[in-house]
Amino acid sequence: MPTLLLVDGSSYLYRAFHALPDLRNRVGEPTGAIRGVISMLHALLADYPADYRAVVFDAKGPTFRDDIYADYKAHRPPMPDDLVAQIAPLHDCIRAAGWPLLTIAGVEADDVIGALARTAAAAEMDCVIATGDKDLAQLVTPRITLVNTLNNEVLDPAGVLAKFGVPPERIVDYLALVGDTVDNVPGVAKVGPKTAVKWLNAYGSLAEIVAHADEIKGVVGENLRKHLDFLPTGVELVTIRCDIPLTHTLDELRPGAPDRARLRELYSRLEFKGWLQALRDDSPDTAPAPAASPTVSPAPTFEAAAQETRSADDDCALIADAASLAAWLVRLQNAPRVALSIAASADEPLQAHPVGIAWAIPADPGADHRIDAAYLPLAHNYAGAPDQLTEAAAFALLKPWLESSQARILGHHLGRARHTLANRGIALDGVIDDTLLQSYILESGKSHELESLAARHAGLKIPKEEEILGKGVSRLPFAQLDFDHAARYLAQHCRAILGVDQALRPQLAAQPPLEKLYRELELPLAKVLTRMERNGVRIDAQALAQQSHTLGQRMMTLEAEAQHIAQQPFNLNSPKQLAEILFKQQGLPVIKKTPSGSPSTDEDVLEKLAEDYPLPKKLLEYRHLAKLKSTYTDKLPKMIAAHTGRVHTRYAQAVAVTGRLSSTDPNLQNIPIRSAEGRRIRSAFVAAPGCRLVSADYSQIELRIMAHLSDDPRLLQAFAQGEDIHRATAAEIFGLTPLEVGNEQRRAAKVINFGLIYGMSAFGLAKELHVDRQAAAAYMDRYFARYPGVARYMESTRQMARACGHVETVFGRRLELPEIAAGNAGRRQAAERAAINAPMQGTAADLIKRAMLAVQDWLDREGLRTRMLLQVHDELILEVPEDEVARLRIELPKLMAGVAQLKVPLIVDVGVGDNWDAAH
DSSP, rough: OOOEEEHEEEEEHHHHHHHHHBOOTTTBOOOHHHHHHHHHHHHHHSSSOEEEEEEOOOOSOOOHHHHHHHTTTTTOOOOHHHHHHHHHHHHHHHHHHHHOOOOOOOOOOHHHHHHHHHHHHHTTOEEEEOOOOOOOOOOGGEEEEETOOOOOOOEEEHHHHHHSSSOOHHHHHHHHHHHHHTTTTTOOOOOOHHHHHHHHHHSSSSSHHHHGGGOOHHHHHHHHHHHHTTHHHHHHHOOOHHHHHSSSSSSSOOOOOHHHHHHHHHHHHTHHHHHHHHHHTTTSSOOOOOOOOOOOOOOGGGGGGGTTSGGGOOEEEEESSSSHHHHHHHHHEEEEEEEEEEEOSSGGGOOOEEEEEEEEEEEOTTTSSSSEEEEOOOOOSSSTOOOOOOHHHHHHHHHHTTOOOOOOOOOOHHHHHHHHHHTTTTOOOOOOHHHHHHHHHHOOOOOOOOOHHHHHHHHOOOOHHHHHOOOGOOOOGGGOOOOOHHHHHHHHHHHHHHHHHHHHHHHHHHHHHHHHHIIIIIIHHHHHHHHHHHEEEEOOOOHHHHHHHHHHHHHHHHHHHHHHHHTTTOOOOOHHHIIIIIIIOOOOOOOOTTTTSOOOOOHHHHHHTTOOOOHHHHHHHHHHHHHHIIIIIIIGGGOOOTTEEEEEEEEEEETTTHHHHHHOOOOOOOOOOHHHHHHHTTTTEEOOTEEEEEEEEEEHHHHHHHHHHOOOOOHHHHHHHOHHHHHHHHHHHOOGGGOOHHHHHHHHHHHHHHHHTTTTOOOHHHHTTSOOOHHHHHHHHHHHHHOOOHHHHHHHHHHHHHHSSSSEEEOOOOEEEEETTTTHHHHHHHHHHHHHHHHHHHHHHHHHHHHHHHHHHHHHHHHHOOOEEEEETEEEEEEEEEGGGHHHHHHHHHHHHHTTOOSSOOEEEEESBBBBBHOO
């Protein structure tokens, strides 16, 4: 049968633009998207030769859907200027290559494709539609097939059913229910694909679902009934119109002969040298052949949009000798950007050495490749491994470039690369971008894994490490991976880094406050964190061993006391035995239940019961000591690195949505300081001989930020005059003079001050103060009456969060609140509490990060031997030679207070001691 091949040109254009690096000709015109689309068309024809074909693009201007629904696609940003500039020359190239090109005003490309596909099917022709748009699945019939060259997916009617769970004729119903976030078409709230498929399979069609809407129970049923008025509009928006008047007949979609003169003119201007050469050679093809160089064949799992063109972008040069590396080094030194990825021998940063290094660079303008990649194996040790350059020979060439501030290196989570190279005496410099941090600044609440970013922003599918190496006990060391697989894996990652950077860098540039945070804070901080991780902190293992013994003895005593109260022996760590004793034998009230319906014995339950009963109180104390013992006193000595004698935590820079750093392996930020046992653990963190530990801690930083944000006159005055803010608050609430405030009243005011920052309710405040709810509500009323600016700030922040879906710190960090409009009241209220607290936590995080940069910069400029060791919330811990302590006492408060100018002074408390507890 004759075949019609229809290409969703708009989809191809966007995919190519976001997947490829910023390629330009000599006069600066962008060319990457043009190159990408032409390459994809060439590859598509190789797989799907067709008698008739067309590339269909969206026309300029509004469509009939904008008339139906004013908010249709309303949230989409304007098309980037560099993309707009490539549309006209791309259209010229497509027409000159002999492809019919269609646009019809007032409708979308989907509608044109739908009308042509139906016309072809009616004429007993087969139709293949090349697209990644799920909406087009509604067109599929035995004669109409979808192909997605991104993942080699082919959808016939059976394929649509397998993918979506409904047949093609129900796709419109499915889309109307789930909505379309890309086009801003609302669906039924809380109805996702699973629910939509369940309903459609149960009732048969959307019309039957509507007819039985009253039978559907629960929140989703309520949401469906609320959405009934919009459903007809939703159906109309997602339905592809196949009855529009067409501007071309099928006969007019026969491809024409390429206009070689016009192609030569266009390719010369765009500097597509490979394709120009093909034309000069009078080749029938209008796309370049892959370069004949040492290559690695791609495995099926490595398919990706930028590689689907079957061009030489699938290739990765293997570097086996010094001459090849030297030639590549010239290219690296001249490249505008170099994506770097290093395979390490171990997960432990301070123990890892490089097994291999990969890089990718944008190709020279007009070259056959769009991206060139290479892999340098260094320490593979599998049987039959070919010869490799020695580390000494490789780094003799690479080290000057790696350490040059003029290098233009980008990567993903480059902290790991810094450690691996530092273990070989190389200080990585010249880092201009890190896609992990770009994503963290732009979309803190989403996944920042490279695999996720590549799919989300560059349309690329790259494998996860476990897909290549395996996991668990069967995990293969990278050094035992053969050259070919190692090269493919790392080269794909480097190409993905370039693609993600290409997508995220313009987004940052369009938002100056976010770009400033990224360029001036997060990116330089990554280098400081690597130094701190390598510095580590000394631990007194003997002191911790003694603490473990003491804790164990106390736990045995508590166990005996608990069993005496229960009048029988039992396992304190068994929830089942505990529930039996507490609720059945002793008859204590059941506070809440587990998902299985059993009485819960979690910490919240025990805390509530401990207010009135002795056994839960003993159990809480036992659990507290057990956690300290297992997490710290038993574990920390085992984590002392043999080659340094120190414990080296890792700082996760892109985890907490508020901007705070996270400490892992071990977590040194959660050592409790309110209990004597927790403080004793801190006393085991000691200074090196001849040094002292210095602690520098922002005083009441979040309350000061609240004063700044709320602009409340009384708060501003109290901080400006250096008053005890908790005493001042107590005086305001209880109607006393500051001198009349007692310890209990000050404590209550402290709970109120910090509780309100965290959005505490009257119920929560009553629990903390051990008063009834009415009294707690009265305290809150008095607080807001005395500090009306705080009340105004809280309300305005809630309103902004509801309107924008996010809040911001003083420095412009954006904190997303996806649950702020949740239908569930509990989740919505939690988001409102977060909206109030997040700007303060986030601003405090920004301040301590600024302080870390300022302190490290000063230490380097002054040539001091002092080292930053730890950052814990609002505190920095430094190891200071004794002859530098006096200077640090004076300079640290000035450095840390000077990182920002708020409406209230920033105060820094400095302590000195032989151990952390003494210094704090």
